[in-house]
Amino acid sequence: MxxxxxxxxxxxxxxxxxxxxxxxLVNPANKRKHTLIVVGSGLAGAxxxxxxxxxxxxxxxxxxxxxxxxxxxxxxxxGINAAKNYQNDGxxxxxxxxxxxxxxxxxxxxANVYRLAEISVHIIDQCVAQGVPFxxxxxxxxxxxxxxxAQVSRTFYARGQTGQQLLLGAYQALERQARAGTVAMxxxxxxxxxxxxxxxxxxxxxxHLVTGEIQTHFADAVILGTxxxxxxxxxxxxxxxxxxxxIWRAHKRGALFANPCFTQIHPTCIPVSGDYQSKxxxxxxxxxxxxxxxxxxxxxxxRPPNEIPEAERDYYLxxxxxxxxxxxxxxxxxxxxxxxxxxxxxxxxxxxxxxxDFSDAIARLGRHVIEExxxxxxxMYQRITDEDPYQVxxxxxxxxxxxxxxxxxxxxxxxTIPGLFVIGEANFSDHGxxxxxxSALMQGLSDGYFIIPYTVGDYIASNKFAKVxxxxxxxxxxxxxxxxxxxxxxxxxxxxxxxxxxxxxxxIMWDYCGMSRNAEGLKKAIGxxxxxxxxxxxxxxxxxxxxxINQSLEKAGRVADFFELGELMCIDALExxxxxxxxxxxxxQTPDGEAxxxxxxxxxxxxxxxxxxxxxxxxxxxxLEFHYVHPSQRSYK
Amino acid sequence: xxxxxxxxxxxxxxxxxxxxxxPMGNVNPDMSMLECLDVLNExxxxxxxxxxxxxxDCREGICGSCGFMINGVAHGPERATTVCQLTMRHFKDGxxxxxxxxxxxxxxxxxxxxxDRRAFDRIIAAGGYVSVSTGNAPDANAIPxxxxxxxQAMDAAACIGCGACVAACPNAAAALFTGAKVAHLSVLPQxxxxxxxxxxxxxxxxxxxxxxxxxxxxxxxxxxxxxxxLQVIARMNRDFFRASLKRRDEPATTITPVYDWKVKTx
Numbered sequence: 035m036x037x038x039x040x041x042x043x044x045x046x047x048x049x050x051x052x053x054x055x056x057x058x059l060v061n062p063a064n065k066r067k068h069t070l071i072v073v074g075s076g077l078a079g080a081x082x083x084x085x086x087x088x089x090x091x092x093x094x095x096x097x098x099x100x101x102x103x104x105x106x107x108x109x110x111x112x113g114i115n116a117a118k119n120y121q122n123d124g125x126x127x128x129x130x131x132x133x134x135x136x137x138x139x140x141x142x143x144x145a146n147v148y149r150l151a152e153i154s155v156h157i158i159d160q161c162v163a164q165g166v167p168f169x170x171x172x173x174x175x176x177x178x179x180x181x182x183x184a185q186v187s188r189t190f191y192a193r194g195q196t197g198q199q200l201l202l203g204a205y206q207a208l209e210r211q212a213r214a215g216t217v218a219m220x221x222x223x224x225x226x227x228x229x230x231x232x233x234x235x236x237x238x239x240x241x242h243l244v245t246g247e248i249q250t251h252f253a254d255a256v257i258l259g260t261x262x263x264x265x266x267x268x269x270x271x272x273x274x275x276x277x278x279x280x281i282w283r284a285h286k287r288g289a290l291f292a293n294p295c296f297t298q299i300h301p302t303c304i305p306v307s308g309d310y311q312s313k314x315x316x317x318x319x320x321x322x323x324x325x326x327x328x329x330x331x332x333x334x335x336x337r338p339p340n341e342i343p344e345a346e347r348d349y350y351l352x353x354x355x356x357x358x359x360x361x362x363x364x365x366x367x368x369x370x371x372x373x374x375x376x377x378x379x380x381x382x383x384x385x386x387x388x389x390x391d392f393s394d395a396i397a398r399l400g401r402h403v404i405e406e407x408x409x410x411x412x413x414m415y416q417r418i419t420d421e422d423p424y425q426v427x428x429x430x431x432x433x434x435x436x437x438x439x440x441x442x443x444x445x446x447x448x449x450t451i452p453g454l455f456v457i458g459e460a461n462f463s464d465h466g467x468x469x470x471x472x473s474a475l476m477q478g479l480s481d482g483y484f485i486i487p488y489t490v491g492d493y494i495a496s497n498k499f500a501k502v503x504x505x506x507x508x509x510x511x512x513x514x515x516x517x518x519x520x521x522x523x524x525x526x527x528x529x530x531x532x533x534x535x536x537x538x539x540x541x542i543m544w545d546y547c548g549m550s551r552n553a554e555g556l557k558k559a560i561g562x563x564x565x566x567x568x569x570x571x572x573x574x575x576x577x578x579x580x581x582x583i584n585q586s587l588e589k590a591g592r593v594a595d596f597f598e599l600g601e602l603m604c605i606d607a608l609e610x611x612x613x614x615x616x617x618x619x620x621x622x623q624t625p626d627g628e629a630x631x632x633x634x635x636x637x638x639x640x641x642x643x644x645x646x647x648x649x650x651x652x653x654x655x656x657x658l659e660f661h662y663v664h665p666s667q668r669s670y671k
Numbered sequence: 672x673x674x675x676x677x678x679x680x681x682x683x684x685x686x687x688x689x690x691x692x693x694p695m696g697n698v699n700p701d702m703s704m705l706e707c708l709d710v711l712n713e714x715x716x717x718x719x720x721x722x723x724x725x726x727x728d729c730r731e732g733i734c735g736s737c738g739f740m741i742n743g744v745a746h747g748p749e750r751a752t753t754v755c756q757l758t759m760r761h762f763k764d765g766x767x768x769x770x771x772x773x774x775x776x777x778x779x780x781x782x783x784x785x786x787d788r789r790a791f792d793r794i795i796a797a798g799g800y801v802s803v804s805t806g807n808a809p810d811a812n813a814i815p816x817x818x819x820x821x822x823q824a825m826d827a828a829a830c831i832g833c834g835a836c837v838a839a840c841p842n843a844a845a846a847l848f849t850g851a852k853v854a855h856l857s858v859l860p861q862x863x864x865x866x867x868x869x870x871x872x873x874x875x876x877x878x879x880x881x882x883x884x885x886x887x888x889x890x891x892x893x894x895x896x897x898x899x900x901l902q903v904i905a906r907m908n909r910d911f912f913r914a915s916l917k918r919r920d921e922p923a924t925t926i927t928p929v930y931d932w933k934v935k936t937x
Contacts, residue, residue, distance in 0.1 A: 081805075088804040100726065101792050103832055104734045120812060156808070163808035165801045165855065165862045167824040174815025192825060198733055199828060206800035213796035213926070221789070222932070244781060244932040273728040310702045312709055313730045414732065417749075417756050420701075483805045531716045533709070577716055582683060583724050583782045586716065 037290075037641060037656040040444040041145040046662055050149040053445065057488050058495035065090035066216075068494050071238055071253040073225045073280050075102030077197070077475060078458025079259030080204035081482030087211030089487055094251060095208065095217055098224040098243060098275060098588075103205045106261060106273040107478060110197025111318035111411065112181065113189035114161075114475040116154040121178050125186040127151045132663050134473060137183040137363050138438070138466020139615035139631065140665040141293070141639070143658060145445060146463045150473075153480040158190055160483060164203040168192050181471040182319055183363035183670075189472045194318055194410045200475055204482070220251075225280045226519075226591065227512040228256065228287045228454065235284075235454035236502050239512045241520070243588060246581040248516055250504045254497075255453045255490055258284060259482065262437035262459040264297065266596045266603065267548070268540025270434035271303060271316040277592040278599050281441050281460050289449040290641035290654060292442035292462035294599065295607035298469055298616045299549050300435030301367035304418055304428075305387040314433040315418055317390070318411055319471040322360045322367070324395035324404065325428070327351050329388050333378040339389055339427050350374055358670040365468040365616045365629070366670060368432035372549050373627065375431075382429045391427035432549060436474060438465045438616065439606075442641040442656070446489035447481060450641075453497075455490060457481035462639065467615025520580050523590045528573030532589045535570050539563065539593070539600055547604050552620040556608040560601055567597040602642055602651060609653065612636045624667070633665050672698045672764040676711060678723055679771040684780045690769070700760035704747065705730060705737060707759055724783040730755040732896060735831030738838070739784045740771045745835035745894040753833065753896040773838035777845065777880045779930045788834050790880040791848060793926060798872035799852040801862050814860050827854040827906075829897040836891035836899075842883030847891035849877045850903035857910055867914035872923040874911050879925040 042052045060068070068091055072083040075097040083095040097105060117130040130151035135142060158176070162168065168190050169177045178187040192199040211217040222243040229237035229250065237252035263278035264270035285291045302317045328349045330342055350370055352359045360367075371388050374380065381387045396404050401424060405412070412423045419429070440462040441449050447463070449456050458478040465473065502509070546559035570593070578584040613622040613629035614636070622630040637660075643652040674695045681688030693711055702710070705727050712722035728736040732753040739754060741747035747757045762768065770784060778786040828851070836847035853870055856862030862869070885904055892901045 085805040099728060099734075099736065100788060101735075101832065103792075104728055104736050106729060106734070108735075109729045109731050109733050118811070158811045159808035160803075160805060162811040162814075163801065163803045163861055165824070165859050167821050167828050167855070167859065168811075170816055170818045170821040172818045174817050175812050192828075195733065195829065198831075199825075202828065206795060207805075209792060209796035210800045210802065212792075219792070221792075242932060273734060274730060275728045307701050308699055310699060310706045310710055312703075312706050315731055413751075414756070417752060418758065420758070420760060487805070529717075531713050533713060575716055575719075577719065578721050583785060585724055586722060 035450070035654055037442065037654055038444060039143060039656060040446055041143070046145055046148045049145045050152060054488055057492035060491045060495045062090055066092055068092060069094065069253040070490065071096070071251060071256045072259060073238065073257070074105065074259035074261060074460070075205070075208065076105035076107035076259060076261055076458060077201055077204055077478030078460070078482045080105065080201065080208045081479050082257055082259060082457055082486045083217050084204060084207035084211050085483050085487045086490065087214070087216035090216065093211070093217040094220060094253065096220045096223045096225055096238070096240060098222065100221055102208055102219060102221065103202065105201060106276050107201045107475070108198045109273065110475055111194045111316065112320040113179065113191035113196045113472040114157065114200060115181070115188050115470070115472040116158045116190060116476065117151055117188060118155055118158060120176060121187045123186045125188050129186065130154060130188065133184050134464070134470060135466070135663040136668060137468055137470040139468055139629065139668055140466065140633070140637070140660060141296070141614050141658065142464055142466030143639070144660055144662055149485070150464050150477060150480050153484045154476050156484060157476060157479045161200055161203050164207065166192060166199045166203045179320055179323055180361060182322060182361050182367065183470040191320070194320070194408060197475060200479065204479070224588065226283065226516045228284045229509050229512045230287050230451060231502050231506055231508045234452045234497070237509065239516045241516065244583055246584070248513065248520070250509050250513060252502050254499045255455060255493055257455045257457060257486060257490065258441070258460050259457045260460045262440065263599055264434045264437050266540070266600045267434040267543045268536050269306065269311060269314050269544070271300060271314050274313060277595070279592050279595050281456070282595040282599055284441060284449070284451070284454060286644050287451065289451050289454055290442040290643050291439070291602065292639045292641040293439035293606065294603045294642065295547065295610060295617055296438035296467050296615065297434060298364060298436040298438060299368040299432045301364055301371055301432050302390060302430045303433035304415065305382055305384065305431040315414070316433070316435065317415060317428065317430060319364065321390060321408060321411060324407065325360065325390040325392050326394060327360055327388055327390055329374045329379040329381060339381070339391070348374070348379070355670045362670045363468060363470060368549060369618060371432055387429040387431045389427035390430045392423060393427070396424065436469055438462065438467060438469055442639065446492070447485055448489065448493065453493060455486060457486055467617055519591065520587065523574070523576045523587060523594070524580055526572065526574050526576065528575050530573050531575055532586055532593050535566065535574060536589070536593045536596065538566055539596060542566070543600050543603070547607050550618045550620050551607050553608060556604045559604045563597060563601045563604065570594070570597060605651065606640055606642065609640065610636055629668070631665070637665070672700060672759070674698050674762060674765070675767040677767055677769045678783070680723070680783055681780065683782055698759050700758065702759050703730070704741070704754040704757045704759065724785050726785050727755055732756040733831060735833040738773065738833045738835050740773070740838060742769050745773070745839045746896055751896055751898050773834050775837045775843035775882070777843065777882045778834060778837065787930065788832070790845070790882070790928060791832050791834065793880065793928065794845065794849055794873055794876045795852060797876035797925065798869040799856070801856060802865060816860060820858055824855050824859050827851045827899060827903050830899050831897055833896060835894045835896065837882065839890040839894040840883065841888060841890065842886060844885045845877050845880070845882040846885035846904045846907065847895065847899055849873050850907035851899045853910055854903035854906040857906065866910055867917060867919065870907060870910035871914045874907070875923040876925050880928050
């Protein structure tokens with residue numbers, strides 16, 4: 035299989051315009067004759083479903099939560115980037131494009147990134163029109179703040195709840211269509227398989243999480259906006275329910291999975307406090323605008339932070355990266371935090387933490403300014419840790435946050451299965467090996483509001499669709515597959531809980547495929563994961579039955595997929611003999627400890643194909659060409 | 672520390688249900704209420720019993736999934752805190768915590784601590800939006816919005832739709848929830864255009880769902896994890912009365928609440 039990215043020839047500035055013109059259209063009167071399935075109701079899914087509904091398609095939208103408004107996009111705090119240049123500080127579409135390609139350490143597809151930057155300005159317009167209450171100046175204009183990896187202020191925000199407000203905008207647009215009858219909403223319904231008929235994605239198999247009913251749904255195209263897979267690590271900033279099941283099962287039906295090892299470790303999270311810990315809480319990157327990160331100069335300095343004099347503190351980011359300082363990109367900030375902790379200079383009881391100190395900012399700007407900018411984040415920190423960040427510095431440590439990898443898609447966001455489109459975090463396309471802060475919201479909404487409505491239309495207009503229903507052998511086979519797995523999980527009745535396996539898997543992944551990786555560790559991890567997976571299928575205990583709410587059963591299916599995906603992540607990390615962005619292989623670093631890329635051999639996206647249980651996956655390579663932003667050693671010094 | 676969790680266990684709406692007491696030996700004061708339930712559920716599973724079903728997702732207090740009564744108070748004793756962020760240090764060694772689900776006619780019971788809150792989605796679907804399709808928007812700075820107005824809108828828009836306001840209200844009213852969306856949108860110039868229609872439609876759907884009437888008691892704002900102010904209800908009432916007096920629009924239509932979960936496939 036050769037991977038055709040479908041990027042149009044010609045100048046990058048015209049690529050999307052040209053593509054849009056070349057895409058075929060569906061007659062308005064014909065749109066309602068076509069059913070489209072959207073799985074997921076986060077920023078990408080909800081915006082896609084709402085927009086496709088507005089256009090007149092017959093849309094069915096699925097989410098596993100009790101309401102589409104719960105999707106985890108809601109938890110994004112800091113903001114959304116757009117190249118509006120409202121601050122007159124030198125921003126432009128080209129600069130946002132440049133920053134994103136460079137921030138992604140030259141492992142993203144240039145044309146996709148350019149389009150993202152181009153569309154960013156329309157997203158802000160659309161969201162404001164929907165009533166998203168972005169922060170404003172007294173004169174009524176929108177205000178901005180800066181974020182890591184950029185030297186301009188292009189981030190729009192709504193206090194520390196930007197994701198919530200953007201998602202509610204998309205959710206409200208979705209509910210408007212639900213009321214208008216163009217979108218049928220299926221909450222508490224989880225996709226468990228993809229139905230592929232005659233080589234095309236034609237439907238899904240779902241399990242209803244209240245009644246346990248397993249059903250088939252059919253459509254002319256299937257759009258997955260089901261988010262990332264950070265929960266492979268058990269402890270992450272993702273919601274507890276976030277999972278990879280939809281994309282993983284689509285992968286097993288033939289969709290290639292690209293760059294699975296590209297995961298993002300967010301530098302500012304509240305450190306782990308005990309074994310019972312169920313998730314990690316993010317503190318928005320925006321805090322790095324005013325907070326200064328430091329550790330004691332001396333190893334094992336146990337004095338309280340306020341008693342450590344200025345001269346005995348090491349503001350290591352400001353020292354090492356004078357031009358970006360505390361605003362270096364996430365991968366760089368995380369790696370440096372790990373390095374100082376590994377040296378024995380970490381703070382807090384576990385020694386796995388660094389200070390994020392606001393005392394200078396409070397002295398300079400006054401407490402009320404800090405309160406207005408970050409009040410809700412400070413409150414959240416205090417609720418969790420019982421410490422007052424206005425008085426003592428916050429303690430933070432990196433945590434798994436986002437996954438840049440995902441199903442491979444072409445420029446039109448179509449996977450390698452015709453009719454299967456993948457949007458938002460679930461695809462691999464725009465962030466390369468490291469995502470810049472405030473770019474995830476931008477990508478989700480760009481895909482959903484502004485790209486998928488065009489590209490799905492082209493697919494619908496270019497294909498004929500035979501009528502299919504549940505009696506089709508492929509549908510029956512997928513149904514049987516799901517039933518069999520459900521029965522199997524319920525029948526093992528072993529000795530260990532699902533969570534205990536998940537925790538153990540997470541620890542393997544964090545230790546060997548986390549912030550830094552090496553060949554030996556990755557090989558070891560692959561062996562351990564296989565062993566643990568084997569035990570899982572012999573010894574897991576899933577109580578209850580399949581005909582009512584059974585949260586253990588829901589988790590069990592998702593964890594089964596995490597085992598397989600975790601192994602693929604390690605295989606991918608092992609195969610990529612270079613360091614880039616969030617993928618840091620200890621063997622490949624510059625003399626001063628920065629990531630050392632190998633453009634000669636690894637300037638490609640690795641797209642993996644599933645070859646059945648027990649067989650090693652195939653790898654297909656999409657070469658990445660850079661005509662505009664020339665790959666260089668990324669420097670933030 | 673040691674605690675006793677007295678939890679409402681009920682398999683489904685046909686089951687009778689009862690409180691069951693679970694003594695907890697090793698509660699770490701730093702863990703959250705939900706992590707405490709995780710620990711209990713691990714033990715129950717190991718013992719071969721069914722774990723307690725409870726709603727949760729983000730565990731950062733923003734998705735609105737979680738919520739139950741603790742000793743009669745929605746989301747427990749800490750103000751402006753959801754149960755996922757309520758740490759056990761707020762309780763004393765030896766305390767008994769009584770956990771039960773939201774109880775309201777418009778929130779049909781599902782299992783243990785879970786209820787059906789789809790009524791909220793239907794209220795939003797009735798008019799909780801600005802009718803602007805994708806592609807229709809002017810430049811974001813074309814209409815200035817004063818900072819005070821944007822802040823007011825944001826205060827109301829912070830609602831997470833958890834349902835605590837309904838559970839706390841002696842009338843099981845949804846006025847704070849509905850008012851929050853009305854207030855968020857109708858103060859903004861973008862949302863003012865259809866403020867009348869919105870207030871009429873959302874109130875009509877709220878009534879159709881079987882929520883009680885608001886009698887200005889204020890329990891709702893007291894338990895609200897986002898401290899949505901009571902003024903949003905006044906705003907909703909004002910918009911509603913003004914719209915009713917104008918009688919410019921057709922009477923608002925409603926949709927019939929659906930309580931079962933039978934999935935339609937076609």
